[in-house]
Amino acid sequence: MAGVTKLGLSLLAAGGLVLAGLSVGARLQRGGEARSRAELLRATPLQGRAEYVGSGACVACHPGEHASWSATYHRTMTQRAAPATVQGAFDGRRLNGVDGEYRVERRGDEYWVRMVDPADKRARAEAGAPLTVAPMVERRVVMITGSHHMQVYWVAATVGRTLHAFPFAWLIAEGRWVPVESTLLRPPEGDVVYTWNEVCIACHAVAGRPGVAEDLRDTRVAELGIACEACHGPGEAHAARHRDPLRRYLQHWSGAADPSIVQPARLPAPASAELCGRCHSVGLFHDEAAWRRDGDSHRAGDDLSATQRLVRHPLRASREEGPAIDALLEQDPDFLAGRMWSDGMVRVTGREYSGLRESACFAGGELSCLSCHRMHGAPPDDQLAAGMDGDAACVGCHAGEASAEHSHHSPGAAGCMDCHMPHTTYGLLGAMRSHLIDRPDLALTLTTGRPDACSLCHIDRPLAWTAEALARWYGHERPELSALQTEVSAVALWALRGDAGQRALAAWHLGWGPARAVGGGDWQVAILAALLMDPYAAVRHVAARALRRLPVSAGVEIDPDGSVEARAAVRDVLIGLQPRGAADPARLRGADGGPDAAAIRRLNTERDERPVDLRE
Known part of the structure; x- marks a missing residue:
C-alpha cells in the first residue's frame, strides 16, 4: 500500500509538472503572439484620427450595410x-x-x-x-x-x-x-x-x-482600406447624436436627411459623383507639401475642387484652366500622355470620374456614379446595381436609341455600352470600359490611336469594313485608309504594330469571350504568341492571359517572365498548335490556311517603339 501510495504521489507530481509545463508553454505562446501583434501595430500606420470612429462603430445600427460593404474589395x-x-x-x-x-x-x-x-x-x-x-x-x-x-x-x-x-x-x-x-x-x-x-x-x-x-x-x-467614413464623412458627431435610442428611431421614421452624416444618395448628382472622384480621377493636390505633411483636409460632401485640381486635357479644358495645364506640362511633359489619349479620353483605370465628367450625359446634371453603381448589395467585381450591366443603364434617358434600327445589331448581339463605353482603358493587366461616353468615330481613331468600339468586337475585320458600316448606317465620312487598314484586321494591326498600350488592349480583346464569339475562335493564336516576345512585361502577361482562354492552348505552360529562349520555344509550340482554316489576309492566314508567319514577323518589325508609361 505504501508503495502504491508513493507511486501515486510520483504520478501526481509528474502530472503536475506536465500541466505546469503546458501552462508555461501556453503563456509563452500567448506572450509571443502578443509581442508579434504589438510589433505589427508599431510597424504599420497608426489608426485613428480626430472626428473619425471607424467602421466598427457602424455595425450595431447598420448591420446590413456593414455586411454588404464588408463583401467589397474596397x-x-x-x-x-x-x-x-x-x-x-x-x-x-x-x-x-x-x-x-x-x-x-x-x-x-x-x-x-x-x-x-x-x-x-x-x-x-x-x-x-x-x-x-x-x-x-x-x-x-x-x-x-x-x-x-x-x-x-x-x-x-x-x-x-x-x-x-x-x-x-x-x-x-x-x-x-x-x-x-x-x-x-x-x-x-x-x-x-x-x-x-x-x-x-x-x-x-x-x-x-x-x-x-x-x-x-x-x-x-483613420482606417485602413476604403471604409464607411470615406463616403459618409467622419462619424463621431453622428455616433454621439444617435446614442439615444429614441432619437435614433425618430430620425429613422422621419425620413428626413440627417445633418450629422453624409448620405451620398441624397446629394445632387454632381456632388455624389465627387465622392468617387476623390480617388477615381486625374487630380493633384493644390498643396502637395501640405498633403505630404498633414494629409488631405477633404471630407465627404465637401467641394472637391477646394483641395484637388482635377486635371483636364487642353482640348477639353476651359480658357481659365489653360495656364495651369501649360505649367504642369512644362514641369512634367508626359503627365497627360501617361493618363489620357491625345483627345483627352482617359486611358488608364482608376480615373473613371475624369472620364464621366467630360461626357454629355454628365453635363445634363442627372448622371452620377450612383446611377449605375452601388457600394451596398452589388457584386464586388464591378459594384454594378441590379440591371445596370446591360442596356437598362441607358434606356431610361435613351429609350428610342436602344432599338435595332439605331444599333443595327440584333437584340442581345451588342449593347449600348459595347458601342458607347468600349474597353479602351488599360489597367491591372487587362482592359476596362471607358467612362467617357461617346460614339464610334474612325476619324478620332486614326488621329488618336484609340481603338474604335466596332473593331474591338469584330476582331477579324479591317478598318475599311468598319468605315463602310458607319458610312452606310450613320452617314459618317469614309476616311482615307492604307492598304493594310483595308485588308488586315484592325486589332491584329494594333497588336503587332501599335504602341505598348494599344498592343495590351488588342491582346486582351483577342482573348475576350464576346469578341471571340463574333470574330472567330483560334486564328489569333500566332499573333498572341508573337506578343510573348514583347519588350513590355505587362503586354506579355496580357497576351498570356488571352492565350490561356483559347482551347488550343490548354496544357501549354506559358511564363511571360521566362527567359527569351524559353518564351521563344513556347511561342513556336503555340504557333504549331493553331488550327488551319481558309486563307484569309484579315486574320493573317496564309495560302495554306495556317498562320502567315512572314506577315506576322514583318508587321511586328514595324512596332511603334515610342516609350509608353501608363500611370495607374
Whole structure:
C-alpha cells in the first residue's frame, strides 16, 4: 500500500509538472503572439484620427450595410498581414530578382521575406550610385494592398512607419509570383523601390496622413482600406447624436436627411459623383507639401475642387484652366500622355470620374456614379446595381436609341455600352470600359490611336469594313485608309504594330469571350504568341492571359517572365498548335490556311517603339 501510495504521489507530481509545463508553454505562446501583434501595430500606420470612429462603430445600427460593404474589395484594399488576409504562397520558395535571390516564408502567423535592403537601394538610386553590392536582409511583411486581382506586400522599415514594397506581387487568378514591375505598363527600367506612405495612402485608406515632414515616423490613417467614413464623412458627431435610442428611431421614421452624416444618395448628382472622384480621377493636390505633411483636409460632401485640381486635357479644358495645364506640362511633359489619349479620353483605370465628367450625359446634371453603381448589395467585381450591366443603364434617358434600327445589331448581339463605353482603358493587366461616353468615330481613331468600339468586337475585320458600316448606317465620312487598314484586321494591326498600350488592349480583346464569339475562335493564336516576345512585361502577361482562354492552348505552360529562349520555344509550340482554316489576309492566314508567319514577323518589325508609361 505504501508503495502504491508513493507511486501515486510520483504520478501526481509528474502530472503536475506536465500541466505546469503546458501552462508555461501556453503563456509563452500567448506572450509571443502578443509581442508579434504589438510589433505589427508599431510597424504599420497608426489608426485613428480626430472626428473619425471607424467602421466598427457602424455595425450595431447598420448591420446590413456593414455586411454588404464588408463583401467589397474596397474594404480589403489595404489590410494588415495575417493568415486571413494573405493569399500569396509563402512556402519557402525562392524567387529570382534582378539583383539577387529572394525568398518568401511563413513563420507561424507571420510572413517573412528575404530581399535586397530597400532603404539601401533607394538611397543609392537617389544618389545616382550603382548598386554594385546588394545587401540582403530579412523583413517581416506587415501590410497588403489588393485582394481581387493581385496582392502587393509591404515590409516594415527599421525606422518609423515607412513601408517598402516587396518587389514581387502575387497574381490571384494565376496563383503565381511575378515581379511588381511586370504588372505595370511602363518601359523596362529594372527594379524600383515603392513606398506606401507617399503614394498609396492617398486613396487606399481613410483620411491618410503621410507625415513626411517627420521622416514618415508618424504616418496615420483613420482606417485602413476604403471604409464607411470615406463616403459618409467622419462619424463621431453622428455616433454621439444617435446614442439615444429614441432619437435614433425618430430620425429613422422621419425620413428626413440627417445633418450629422453624409448620405451620398441624397446629394445632387454632381456632388455624389465627387465622392468617387476623390480617388477615381486625374487630380493633384493644390498643396502637395501640405498633403505630404498633414494629409488631405477633404471630407465627404465637401467641394472637391477646394483641395484637388482635377486635371483636364487642353482640348477639353476651359480658357481659365489653360495656364495651369501649360505649367504642369512644362514641369512634367508626359503627365497627360501617361493618363489620357491625345483627345483627352482617359486611358488608364482608376480615373473613371475624369472620364464621366467630360461626357454629355454628365453635363445634363442627372448622371452620377450612383446611377449605375452601388457600394451596398452589388457584386464586388464591378459594384454594378441590379440591371445596370446591360442596356437598362441607358434606356431610361435613351429609350428610342436602344432599338435595332439605331444599333443595327440584333437584340442581345451588342449593347449600348459595347458601342458607347468600349474597353479602351488599360489597367491591372487587362482592359476596362471607358467612362467617357461617346460614339464610334474612325476619324478620332486614326488621329488618336484609340481603338474604335466596332473593331474591338469584330476582331477579324479591317478598318475599311468598319468605315463602310458607319458610312452606310450613320452617314459618317469614309476616311482615307492604307492598304493594310483595308485588308488586315484592325486589332491584329494594333497588336503587332501599335504602341505598348494599344498592343495590351488588342491582346486582351483577342482573348475576350464576346469578341471571340463574333470574330472567330483560334486564328489569333500566332499573333498572341508573337506578343510573348514583347519588350513590355505587362503586354506579355496580357497576351498570356488571352492565350490561356483559347482551347488550343490548354496544357501549354506559358511564363511571360521566362527567359527569351524559353518564351521563344513556347511561342513556336503555340504557333504549331493553331488550327488551319481558309486563307484569309484579315486574320493573317496564309495560302495554306495556317498562320502567315512572314506577315506576322514583318508587321511586328514595324512596332511603334515610342516609350509608353501608363500611370495607374
